[in-house]
Amino acid sequence: MTVFLQSLASGILIGGIYALIGIGMTLIMGVMGIINLAHGQLMMVGMYITYVLFAFLKIDPYISLLVSMPALFLVGVVIQRFLLNPLMKIEAILPENQVLMTVGIGMVLTEIARFIFSSDYKSTTTAFSSQVFFLGTISLNAPMVIAFVIAVALTLILFWFLLKTDLGRSIRATAQDKEAATLMGVNSGRITIITYALGAALVAAAGTVLLPIFYLFPDIGGPFTLKAFVITILGGLGSTVGAIFGGVTLGIAESLGATYFGMQYREMVGFVIFLLVLIFLPGGLKRLTKI
Amino acid sequence: MEDDTGRPEVGRSVAEKLITKDKVVILGGGYSSSVTAAVAGVAQQNRLPFLINTGSADDITEKGFDYVFRLNPAASEYSAAVEDFLTTVVKPKTVAILYENSKFGTSSAKAFTESCDKLGIKVVLNEGYEHGGIDYKPILIKVKQANPDVLYMVSYLMDAALLMRQSRELKLTPKVFIGGAAGFTLPEFPQNAGQAAENVISATLWHETLPLPGAMDYFKKFEAKYKKDTEYHGAEAYAAAYVIADVLKRAKSFGPEDIKQALKETDMMTVFGPVKFVSYGKKANQNKLSPYVVQWQKGNLELIWPKELAKTKYVYPVNWLKVWGYE
Numbered sequence: 001m002t003v004f005l006q007s008l009a010s011g012i013l014i015g016g017i018y019a020l021i022g023i024g025m026t027l028i029m030g031v032m033g034i035i036n037l038a039h040g041q042l043m044m045v046g047m048y049i050t051y052v053l054f055a056f057l058k059i060d061p062y063i064s065l066l067v068s069m070p071a072l073f074l075v076g077v078v079i080q081r082f083l084l085n086p087l088m089k090i091e092a093i094l095p096e097n098q099v100l101m102t103v104g105i106g107m108v109l110t111e112i113a114r115f116i117f118s119s120d121y122k123s124t125t126t127a128f129s130s131q132v133f134f135l136g137t138i139s140l141n142a143p144m145v146i147a148f149v150i151a152v153a154l155t156l157i158l159f160w161f162l163l164k165t166d167l168g169r170s171i172r173a174t175a176q177d178k179e180a181a182t183l184m185g186v187n188s189g190r191i192t193i194i195t196y197a198l199g200a201a202l203v204a205a206a207g208t209v210l211l212p213i214f215y216l217f218p219d220i221g222g223p224f225t226l227k228a229f230v231i232t233i234l235g236g237l238g239s240t241v242g243a244i245f246g247g248v249t250l251g252i253a254e255s256l257g258a259t260y261f262g263m264q265y266r267e268m269v270g271f272v273i274f275l276l277v278l279i280f281l282p283g284g285l286k287r288l289t290k291i
Numbered sequence: 292m293e294d295d296t297g298r299p300e301v302g303r304s305v306a307e308k309l310i311t312k313d314k315v316v317i318l319g320g321g322y323s324s325s326v327t328a329a330v331a332g333v334a335q336q337n338r339l340p341f342l343i344n345t346g347s348a349d350d351i352t353e354k355g356f357d358y359v360f361r362l363n364p365a366a367s368e369y370s371a372a373v374e375d376f377l378t379t380v381v382k383p384k385t386v387a388i389l390y391e392n393s394k395f396g397t398s399s400a401k402a403f404t405e406s407c408d409k410l411g412i413k414v415v416l417n418e419g420y421e422h423g424g425i426d427y428k429p430i431l432i433k434v435k436q437a438n439p440d441v442l443y444m445v446s447y448l449m450d451a452a453l454l455m456r457q458s459r460e461l462k463l464t465p466k467v468f469i470g471g472a473a474g475f476t477l478p479e480f481p482q483n484a485g486q487a488a489e490n491v492i493s494a495t496l497w498h499e500t501l502p503l504p505g506a507m508d509y510f511k512k513f514e515a516k517y518k519k520d521t522e523y524h525g526a527e528a529y530a531a532a533y534v535i536a537d538v539l540k541r542a543k544s545f546g547p548e549d550i551k552q553a554l555k556e557t558d559m560m561t562v563f564g565p566v567k568f569v570s571y572g573k574k575a576n577q578n579k580l581s582p583y584v585v586q587w588q589k590g591n592l593e594l595i596w597p598k599e600l601a602k603t604k605y606v607y608p609v610n611w612l613k614v615w616g617y618e
Contacts, residue, residue: 003436006461007429014426119296121449123483130485132460139428139460214425215449215483219296223423258429263420264392 002137007259008252009138015251016148020206021224022231022243023155024199030175030238031195034098038079038106039203040224045109046072046204047216048117054124054211061124061212062146068208069201076200079105080193106221113218123215147209154205155244158198162240171195175238203228230274236284245285249273295326302326306333316545317342319535322524323447324348324366324395331359340551342538344531345524348394349402353573358547360554360568360576362531366395367402369472369494372582374406376492376596380607381467383440385415389430389454390445390471392419399445399471415439422450427457435463445471452483459487464611467492472582478520481590486616488587490609495585497523497563498594500602505562522592523563530563 021043028036049068053059059067083105087098131142162168173181174191182188231250235242250270257269277284293305302323309315310333318334318341321327327346334341335356343351343359347366352359377383386407390400397419407414415437420430431454434442442465444454451474458468468491474480475493484491497503499510499521509529513521534557539545542553555576558567568576584596586605593603612618 003432006432010426010428114294114296119294121479121483123449123452125483125485130456130459130487139462141457141460210425214453219298255426255429258420258424258426259433262418263424263427263430264418266421266424 003259004256005136006138007255009135009140011252011255012248013140013144013148013251014255015248016151017206017210017247018227018231018251019244019247020151020154020209021203021228022235022247023158023240024202024206025228026232026235026238026240026243027171027175027195027202028199029232030240031171031178032084032098032192034084034096034102035229035232036102036196036199037099037225037229038102038109038221039199039228040226041106041109041221042072042075042200043203043207043210043224044113044216044218044221045075046207047211047220048113048122049204050208050211051122051124051216054126055122060126061208062150065150065205065208068204072204073197073201076197077193079200080196084196085189085192106225110218110221117218119217119219121215121217124211126212129212141213143209143212147213150209151206154202158202158240167194171198227270230270233274234277234284239284242285249285295320295323295330297323297326299325299329303329303333306330307337310334310337310339315339316547317535317538317550319531320344320528321346323393324351324398325393327351328394331356334358339547340554342531342535342554344527346395348398349574350394350398352575352577355575357575358551360578362534362563362566362578363496363527364580364582365574365577366398366471369399369496369582370403370406372584372596373469373471373492373494374410376584376605377412377441377467377469378410380605381441383412383466385413385437385439386441386443387416387434387437387439387465388414388418388443388445389416389434390419391422391447391450393422395473396445403443403445403471412441420450422447424450424453427454428461431457431461431463434465435461438465440466441469442467443469443471444475446474448474448477448479449483451475452480452488455484455487455491459611459615462612462615462617466608469493472496472523476522476585476592477524478522478592481587486614489589489614490587490606490611492584492586492595492605495523495583495592495594496580497526498583498585498592500594501564501583501600503562503564504560509562520592526563530561530566533561534559534566 025036025039046068049071050061050064053064084098128142170186170191174188231246235246253269253273254266258266295302321343322345324346327343328351331351335358340358343361347363349365349367352361388400390396404414470493472494476495481488499507537559538553543549564580566578585592586595595601595605
């Protein structure tokens with residue numbers, strides 16, 4: 001029983017961070033109809049910002065959220081404004097050439113990071129990184145719990161933003177029906193910029209809270225882009241609620257899979273679920289709800 | 292000089308670039324075994340000598356590649372001294388083995404499992420994991436349930452640090468934690484594992500206090516220049532540079548055949564130990580060296596075995612909860 005509960009707890013905590021990674025991708029997917037394949041790489045940039053602030057200015061990783069999120073918001077604005085939006089006007093053989101562009105952006109970001117920081121592993125160690133507390137027999141480490149709490153808080157703020165503000169409503173309107181939204185006076189060009197920037201800021205936050213638990217090197221983005229992709233498909237393309245369930249489901253599945261099938265099948269568990277969802281539940285977990 | 296970024300496909304393409312575009316006369320390097328194997332293939336195809344200094348999966352020198360030479364011993368030979376330490380000091384009945392499912396990890400774990408069978412130590416858990424995980428608690432909680440005397444781990448740096456940190460978080464307390472070299476001896480290991488690195492034991496191939504000419508000198512020079520400690524990985528690469536310099540001096544020309552011949556005739560002393568490439572068993576052009584055992588004590592990596600070479604006494608038994616700051 002301890003084994004099961006420990007694995008479940010670990011899975012839920014990591015799932016919270018996965019959800020935060022997935023939400024950004026799903027927002028972008030919803031509004032622009034493209035998969036952002038530079039998503040993990042944007043997270044990597046956010047992590048390097050956190051690392052630099054920690055290493056040179058001794059700024060606590062959680063405080064640097066206030067820097068990494070706005071910084072990645074700006075990076076997102078630049079990418080969408082100058083790299084992705086211009087492509088929409090061009091008639092190409094491949095309709096989704098924005099997706100190809102994101103692949104390129106991801107590669108460029110990775111190589112820039114390698115150029116500046118080399119391939120060495122970087123990590124932040126803080127006073128609380130080794131703090132542990134116990135819930136019965138289950139061991140929880142402080143940075144993981146803090147990361148989970150921050151992920152939940154940011155998600156709640158995002159929902160408030162999407163449901164209660166004009167800008168949030170415009171984003172949802174554009175996601176539901178771009179042409180109708182444009183006819184109603186929504187500036188869809190501006191909305192795509194804000195959405196991409198928001199997605200980048202959210203994944204930067206995920207990277208920042210992940211850094212004290214994990215570590216950092218230039219190639220860290222790729223695996224997380226894949227994870228975000230799996231979460232987005234699992235949750236149902238464009239569904240923010242779905243992304244939360246997708247993230248937590250993936251976290252729990254990986255954790256239980258590692259316990260009961262073996263740690264070397266950790267990645268496989270995620271992708272098997274991914275395939276099963278595509279085959280039996282196209283449209284993802286969103287299909288099961290009315291939201 | 293090119294960065295293989297730890298990925299076989301990148302290693303392959305940069306090796307090809309070095310050979311065809313930069314027209315190098317000899318390749319040196321090779322850290323990760325999977326990358327080293329890929330580069331070794333490229334070197335053999337192009338008939339260009341390659342001196343490996345770290346990549347240690349057994350089969351790299353077992354493929355009959357006559358242009359590939361290896362300075363460091365093979366992975367399966369890393370644990371010999373550890374086995375001696377275990378049978379003399381710890382006398383364990385059970386062991387759990389965790390390994391990264393890479394070339395180096397599986398190669399080392401397989402050899403250690405065979406040794407345990409020979410020594411009559413029961414392997415209660417033997418599991419691979421995928422490199423780069425965030426959360427190792429699912430696998431570690433299983434180790435805790437199996438309650439082995441020894442936890443033997445074959446991991447690269449960051450996985451090693453996470454495994455130890457999370458063992459501490461789970462209060463997983465075997466009699467000893469043993470690392471199969473690689474990640475467990477690097478100076479970055481205690482930096483990342485913190486308290487959890489203390490008293491962890493590891494196999495190693497080199498230590499600065501060994502009676503080797505220039506070993507201590509190299510250690511001090513490295514420390515002065517890079518402001519951090521070094522260990523066997525650094526010594527391997529340092530020695531390899533001397534071997535390459537020596538080979539290029541002795542070679543009749545810089546043609547690949549002459550350099551290969553000079554490599555074959557190598558017989559020199561380096562900071563890493565004597566270097567002479569021999570063929571034995573299935574292996575060819577392999578340098579033979581004996582491994583040692585080290586332990587992290589108060590943040591320093593100390594040589595503890597074999598006894599006659601050790602300058603510091605091993606810490607055993609260990610009260611882990613006290614070392615980890617719980618008590």
